[in-house]
Amino acid sequence: MKEELIVSGRNIPGVDPHLTLWHWQIPLYLFLGGLAAGLIFFSSLYVIMGKEDKAPTAVKWASFITPIALVIGLAALFLDLRHKLFFWRLYTTIRLESPMSWGAWALLIITPLSFVWSASYLRELVPSWDWKFKWLNDFEAWVIKNRRPFAWLMIVLAVILGIYTGILLSAFNARPLWNTSILGPLFLTSGLSTGAATIMWMSKDHEEKKLFGRIDLLLITIEVFFIIHMFMGFLASSAVQIEAAKLFLGGPFTVPFWTFVMILGLLLPAFLEILEWKGYRIPAAVPAFLVLFGGLMFRLIMVEAGQITRYLY
Amino acid sequence: MKHTTRRDFIKISGAGAGSLLFAKPAMKAFSQVTGDGTIHPGEKLHRTPTYCEVCFWKCAGWVYTDKKGKIKKIIGNENDPHCNGRLCPRGTGGIGMYYDEDRLKKPLIREGKPGSQVFREASWEEALDYIANKMQDIKEKHGPECVALFSHGTGGKMISHTLKAFGSPNIAAPSFAQCRGPREVGFTATYGEDVMSPERTDIRDTRCLVLIGSHIGENMHNGQIQEMSAAIDKGATIITVDPRYSTAASHSKYWLPIKPATDIALLLAWIHVIINEELYDKEYVKKYTFGFNELKDHVRDKTPEWAYGITTIEPDIIRKTAREMAHAAPAVIVHPGRHVTWYGDDTQRSRAIAILNALLGSWGRRGGFYVPESVHLPKFPGPDYPKPKRTWKDAFPGQYNLVNEVLSTGICDATIPNPDLDCNLKGWIVYGTNLMASLPDQGKTLKAIDNLELLVVIDTMPMDTASYADVVLPECTYLERYDVIRTSPHREPHIALRMPASEPLYDSKPNWWIAKELGKRLGLEAYFPWKNIEELLDWQLKQVGSSLEEMKRIGVKKLKREYDDLYFLNGEEFEFNTNTGKIELYSTELAKENFDPLPNFTPHPEPPPGYYRLNYGRAPMHTFSRTANNPNLWEIKKENLVWVNPKVAKLWDLKNGQYVWLKNQDGVISSFPIKVRITERIRWDSVYMVHGFGHTEKRLTRAYGHGASDSELVTKVAMDPVMGGTGMRGNFVTFLTENPGKEVAS
Amino acid sequence: MRYAMAVDTKKCVGCSDCVVACQTENNVPLGYARDWIVENVAGTYPKVEMEIRSERCNHCENAPCVRCCPTGASHIVEGGIVLVTPEECIGCGACMEACPYDARYPHPDGFVDKCTFCIHRVEKGEDPACVEVCPTHCLYFGDLDDPNSDVSKVVAERKWKVLAPEAGTKPQIFYLI
Numbered sequence A: 001m002k003e004e005l006i007v008s009g010r011n012i013p014g015v016d017p018h019l020t021l022w023h024w025q026i027p028l029y030l031f032l033g034g035l036a037a038g039l040i041f042f043s044s045l046y047v048i049m050g051k052e053d054k055a056p057t058a059v060k061w062a063s064f065i066t067p068i069a070l071v072i073g074l075a076a077l078f079l080d081l082r083h084k085l086f087f088w089r090l091y092t093t094i095r096l097e098s099p100m101s102w103g104a105w106a107l108l109i110i111t112p113l114s115f116v117w118s119a120s121y122l123r124e125l126v127p128s129w130d131w132k133f134k135w136l137n138d139f140e141a142w143v144i145k146n147r148r149p150f151a152w153l154m155i156v157l158a159v160i161l162g163i164y165t166g167i168l169l170s171a172f173n174a175r176p177l178w179n180t181s182i183l184g185p186l187f188l189t190s191g192l193s194t195g196a197a198t199i200m201w202m203s204k205d206h207e208e209k210k211l212f213g214r215i216d217l218l219l220i221t222i223e224v225f226f227i228i229h230m231f232m233g234f235l236a237s238s239a240v241q242i243e244a245a246k247l248f249l250g251g252p253f254t255v256p257f258w259t260f261v262m263i264l265g266l267l268l269p270a271f272l273e274i275l276e277w278k279g280y281r282i283p284a285a286v287p288a289f290l291v292l293f294g295g296l297m298f299r300l301i302m303v304e305a306g307q308i309t310r311y312l313y
Numbered sequence B: 001m002k003h004t005t006r007r008d009f010i011k012i013s014g015a016g017a018g019s020l021l022f023a024k025p026a027m028k029a030f031s032q033v034t035g036d037g038t039i040h041p042g043e044k045l046h047r048t049p050t051y052c053e054v055c056f057w058k059c060a061g062w063v064y065t066d067k068k069g070k071i072k073k074i075i076g077n078e079n080d081p082h083c084n085g086r087l088c089p090r091g092t093g094g095i096g097m098y099y100d101e102d103r104l105k106k107p108l109i110r111e112g113k114p115g116s117q118v119f120r121e122a123s124w125e126e127a128l129d130y131i132a133n134k135m136q137d138i139k140e141k142h143g144p145e146c147v148a149l150f151s152h153g154t155g156g157k158m159i160s161h162t163l164k165a166f167g168s169p170n171i172a173a174p175s176f177a178q179c180r181g182p183r184e185v186g187f188t189a190t191y192g193e194d195v196m197s198p199e200r201t202d203i204r205d206t207r208c209l210v211l212i213g214s215h216i217g218e219n220m221h222n223g224q225i226q227e228m229s230a231a232i233d234k235g236a237t238i239i240t241v242d243p244r245y246s247t248a249a250s251h252s253k254y255w256l257p258i259k260p261a262t263d264i265a266l267l268l269a270w271i272h273v274i275i276n277e278e279l280y281d282k283e284y285v286k287k288y289t290f291g292f293n294e295l296k297d298h299v300r301d302k303t304p305e306w307a308y309g310i311t312t313i314e315p316d317i318i319r320k321t322a323r324e325m326a327h328a329a330p331a332v333i334v335h336p337g338r339h340v341t342w343y344g345d346d347t348q349r350s351r352a353i354a355i356l357n358a359l360l361g362s363w364g365r366r367g368g369f370y371v372p373e374s375v376h377l378p379k380f381p382g383p384d385y386p387k388p389k390r391t392w393k394d395a396f397p398g399q400y401n402l403v404n405e406v407l408s409t410g411i412c413d414a415t416i417p418n419p420d421l422d423c424n425l426k427g428w429i430v431y432g433t434n435l436m437a438s439l440p441d442q443g444k445t446l447k448a449i450d451n452l453e454l455l456v457v458i459d460t461m462p463m464d465t466a467s468y469a470d471v472v473l474p475e476c477t478y479l480e481r482y483d484v485i486r487t488s489p490h491r492e493p494h495i496a497l498r499m500p501a502s503e504p505l506y507d508s509k510p511n512w513w514i515a516k517e518l519g520k521r522l523g524l525e526a527y528f529p530w531k532n533i534e535e536l537l538d539w540q541l542k543q544v545g546s547s548l549e550e551m552k553r554i555g556v557k558k559l560k561r562e563y564d565d566l567y568f569l570n571g572e573e574f575e576f577n578t579n580t581g582k583i584e585l586y587s588t589e590l591a592k593e594n595f596d597p598l599p600n601f602t603p604h605p606e607p608p609p610g611y612y613r614l615n616y617g618r619a620p621m622h623t624f625s626r627t628a629n630n631p632n633l634w635e636i637k638k639e640n641l642v643w644v645n646p647k648v649a650k651l652w653d654l655k656n657g658q659y660v661w662l663k664n665q666d667g668v669i670s671s672f673p674i675k676v677r678i679t680e681r682i683r684w685d686s687v688y689m690v691h692g693f694g695h696t697e698k699r700l701t702r703a704y705g706h707g708a709s710d711s712e713l714v715t716k717v718a719m720d721p722v723m724g725g726t727g728m729r730g731n732f733v734t735f736l737t738e739n740p741g742k743e744v745a746s
Numbered sequence C: 001m002r003y004a005m006a007v008d009t010k011k012c013v014g015c016s017d018c019v020v021a022c023q024t025e026n027n028v029p030l031g032y033a034r035d036w037i038v039e040n041v042a043g044t045y046p047k048v049e050m051e052i053r054s055e056r057c058n059h060c061e062n063a064p065c066v067r068c069c070p071t072g073a074s075h076i077v078e079g080g081i082v083l084v085t086p087e088e089c090i091g092c093g094a095c096m097e098a099c100p101y102d103a104r105y106p107h108p109d110g111f112v113d114k115c116t117f118c119i120h121r122v123e124k125g126e127d128p129a130c131v132e133v134c135p136t137h138c139l140y141f142g143d144l145d146d147p148n149s150d151v152s153k154v155v156a157e158r159k160w161k162v163l164a165p166e167a168g169t170k171p172q173i174f175y176l177i
């Protein structure tokens, strides 16, 4: 029999018997960041392609979700901090090696810009709207005039944000479950997928709905492929990673992961989207909700399970 | 007096004061003990000398206080041979004894009629008057000898002084009949001298250290552990005989996983090999010992093969280890151990150890046993003690003639009335010992307590025993007081000072003040001619060429040895303090008392089916029951675990971390459940637990209900016929996985 | 200069004095710890082996905790000691997630804390508190760049290992085996 025990000193709340430092805040933050990245990505993309009219929801209406998501995400991040009064320290330095750092900076820039973006469509939503101040109205006009370059800026930021939410976890090599290069693209895809699903849900335009249904289906397929790939990678790797994979293959996370993420969050919506494609009438809200729910669960589970895996003891 | 219904003890009259006294100041202790954020490491601190009182080793150190007078840390004194500047975890964490918010804070007096469970706070005046009156009463009715003192720890010396002046010789410590008694009697029977404390083992220079049970590393005999480590560095061989895979075993070249209770067979076989293969120190044996031929005859048939059947240690290993010892001789130590009251034939086992050392010629040799020396401090001038007319031994006519300390359990026996014997004790003062945790057979202790007219407990903490007292006196901790000068023996004679690093917290007082004030009330002023302890200490120190002022500066002072050699047996003549003047391999003293003059192996009972031998020992970060509530040490280890072999765990379907209750052969069930640790470090016929946990006293807010108490489960005692030691390792327990209707602490 | 520590597992008895001493020296709040003791048991009774280790931050040469820190609160100073500046730490926990040894803990005051190699003592030429107190003298501290330091000598003479080398952190605590 092998026995390894910490005799003394380490019975630290949040650290032992395994790390439980990050709770729902970071997963929610990652989820909303991914969602925002997806939304911005699609809206900017269609503006750049000059096809605003093909995707009106993506470009206009869904973009109202973005700043809200970002603000809630930032609030969640703030809640996670234990030394809150020193929050401003994030913005006294840029540390390129720390995803947390450039993520925080990216959010600092992207959040106001996303407000500007949606504000510039406010008049289309509420035709009687007036900004009251002249300089605001002037600014709005300026933004509307420069939509294309603005979209370019936003798409770059969206990619940064998406990648950031993807690689935040995988930057922590110390947690075997996160120590995989697939996690970045996987979360990026998942973020795009939640974005696409949201647009699909919100859209009243039949063609746009269909378009984003297809996009989402494609993204889900890629995601499933990545997940399978991730587990195969773990199983072919070191003992600690095999153990990490086992959390999902018979271990305590098996049921939540396979039911909430794989089946309810990926396979079922994909199936519904295929049915829809085949001509069945499926209310878009159902697969969309499932995708969003799956995306959030995925992050919650990955964050919690990742903290359980360790190199020692 | 009826004391034995106890759990409702906690009631305190006068709700206001009571709740103040026992209210748990929730999280307060945290910031008190450590980082309150205001002090950064590196701040300039002031230091005062002390010597540690967390165990009897009494390492000298420095107490560091900050500008506000707050105690911050305790560090060893570099000049102290007991610790060489390094305290053990308990000494480092001794700070927690001071900060423990559960401390006794005011004198308490039992209220109302005898047997009542309610205490009230009292002034020192009132409490001391109460005690003095009762003592005088007992003196008049029964004689002064009928008050006994139990004492463990430095402060007991002062209280002893009061009691001796009062006229009682009955002063006992659990450190004899429950601890080193058999060893002292066994070694004295052999060498005419005992092993002493700290032990005179020259581990530093040894080439082979044999540990029989002695679990150095878990028992934190500070000096020994440091020297053992130095010996490991120098390549010494360590041989550990222990049924359990102890920490020492893990650092040993040989671990002999002996079947419990069979060590004498192994020792005899070793003696056999060493004689048979002529590996003994011939010159030494010839010159200094008596009875070699009788010994040789005695062990003729005690072959390793014979021992194998008893001990399960392979003959080949017995021979190899015997040769290792002989090869290293005389720089070899077969360690006498310290807590040796195991199976009732412990004096004989200690004798076998003493004999083996003699054959190897290690007594009085470098790397074996050195000759310690201590400073003799003259007594402050005062009258002689009165001559007592009776002693506790009157309850044991003809017995214990080889014993020159008082048996704690003997005091109990001499308290319980017996129509045929002179069992006359009526009052107990209990200083610095927690009898409920230290004495075996709690039922008997309680029976004795029931027959008392006075029970006084002087302690720093509301320990289990205090629940039964008529008066409880709160002493301040060692960090808040002067004490007598430490003069323990060592390679170099030396003295060490303890002085207060802080004013006593609450309404607690030092032992010297209590002793003097009580003495005054007993009309014994003449025995306390000094104004305060500073005057006493300064006078004593000046007699040996120091002063209080000097000692306050240096803490420890080494003096010159009177005899110049640490090792005396290098061929010169020497007369031992035995009947024959020799090292008695064959003990004439034991023969005279009709005990085996040469040690014999006798088999001991084995666990019945479904039961496991209850083995117990120490955890390095705790001392007995006294540190269980210490905030710093409690954080390091909050409860004891019961060690169970995986095979046994499987049989009982036990899981790691599961809580079980233990029930012993007499049907006694542990008050609290204990967590299972499944480990290969323990045999399948035993379980193991650390002594000192499972406190039933709720006022110990941290320790209460954490872990289980081995003391409760030691109801069967194997009495050592030679010296009255209480063998405590013949108890057997089984597991209860369901709550047998006991209260469970949160 | 490269500060490092060696832990002699052949001598450590797991007494936890190093843990208590660190606590009183560094005001570590009770219930938290900068160092801790691990016991490793292998085999089957009576063929058993055990290794006892006193562990703490490895002051990794390639420290992921420092890399991940978004504010620079975690940083490396002269001699390779990895430190946290409480006044710069936002308590985001990134460094804790990044440390393969779980050597850091969330201080109840909000910032993250860990072993400092007792830099306040080392600066004065003293040994760290845990090293100074250890009754078995099984902890060695010093400058690896100085071949005459205690730690250089034992690391040169003895067989050693580091913990989780596969994590790629280049730990500077050496376990003598």
Ligand SMILES: Nc1nc2c(c(=O)[nH]1)N[C@H]1C(S)=C(S)[C@@H](COP(=O)(O)OP(=O)(O)OC[C@H]3O[C@@H](n4cnc5c(=O)[nH]c(N)nc54)[C@H](O)[C@@H]3O)O[C@H]1N2
Pocket: B055, B056, B175, B179, B180, B212, B213, B214, B215, B216, B218, B219, B220, B221, B241, B242, B243, B244, B246, B258, B259, B260, B261, B262, B263, B337, B338, B339, B340, B342, B615, B616, B617, B618, B619, B620, B621, B622, B623, B624, B729
């Ligand atoms: N940390 C700490 N250190 C202490 C103390 C403390 O409370 N805490 N107390 C001090 C005191 S007063 C004393 S007396 C000493 C006690 O310390 P020791 O003298 O070392 O105590 P023992 O009870 O002899 O040793 C316990 C060991 O004996 C083994 N053992 C059990 N049965 C047998 C057997 O049949 N044969 C053999 N060969 N071994 C057996 C157990 O497995 C265990 O490893 O410790 C002292 N040091």
Ligand SMILES: Nc1nc2c(c(=O)[nH]1)N[C@H]1C(S)=C(S)[C@@H](COP(=O)(O)OP(=O)(O)OC[C@H]3O[C@@H](n4cnc5c(=O)[nH]c(N)nc54)[C@H](O)[C@@H]3O)O[C@H]1N2
Pocket: B053, B152, B153, B155, B174, B175, B178, B179, B180, B338, B339, B431, B432, B433, B434, B435, B437, B438, B439, B440, B458, B459, B460, B461, B463, B475, B476, B477, B478, B616, B617, B623, B624, B625, B626, B627, B691, B710, B711, B714, B728
């Ligand atoms: N079951 C079992 N019984 C045993 C042992 C065992 O291992 N198992 N070990 C035996 C051995 S080896 C020994 S030596 C004895 C030890 O037995 P004890 O010396 O009785 O040991 P403790 O239980 O630590 O009790 C010490 C008491 O002194 C108090 N105290 C501490 N400091 C001070 C102080 O400065 N002043 C005053 N007034 N009080 C103070 C503590 O609060 C505590 O109540 O126990 C023996 N009994």
Ligand code: SF4
Pocket: B052, B053, B054, B055, B056, B057, B058, B059, B083, B087, B088, B089, B090, B091, B092, B220, B221, B222, B623
């Ligand atoms: S051995 Fe430890 S507890 Fe005992 S006196 Fe020394 S430092 Fe104190």
Ligand code: SF4
Pocket: C011, C012, C013, C014, C015, C016, C017, C018, C019, C037, C054, C133, C134, C135, C136, C137, C138, C139
């Ligand atoms: S103080 Fe020394 S012997 Fe004790 S646990 Fe720490 S490193 Fe090991």
Ligand code: SF4
Pocket: C056, C057, C058, C059, C060, C063, C064, C065, C066, C082, C098, C099, C100, C101, C102, C103, C104, C114, C169
């Ligand atoms: S052990 Fe952990 S905290 Fe220490 S330097 Fe390495 S990664 Fe950082």
Ligand code: SF4
Pocket: C068, C069, C070, C071, C072, C073, C074, C084, C088, C089, C090, C091, C092, C093, C094, C095, C096, C111, C112
């Ligand atoms: S918790 Fe503090 S030290 Fe750790 S990464 Fe965050 S800011 Fe840096």
Ligand code: SF4
Pocket: C021, C022, C025, C026, C034, C035, C056, C114, C115, C116, C117, C118, C128, C129, C130, C131
């Ligand atoms: S070096 Fe200092 S801070 Fe680090 S574990 Fe040792 S005592 Fe604690």
Ligand SMILES: [Mo]
Pocket: B175, B178, B179, B180, B338, B339
């Ligand atoms: Mo003892």
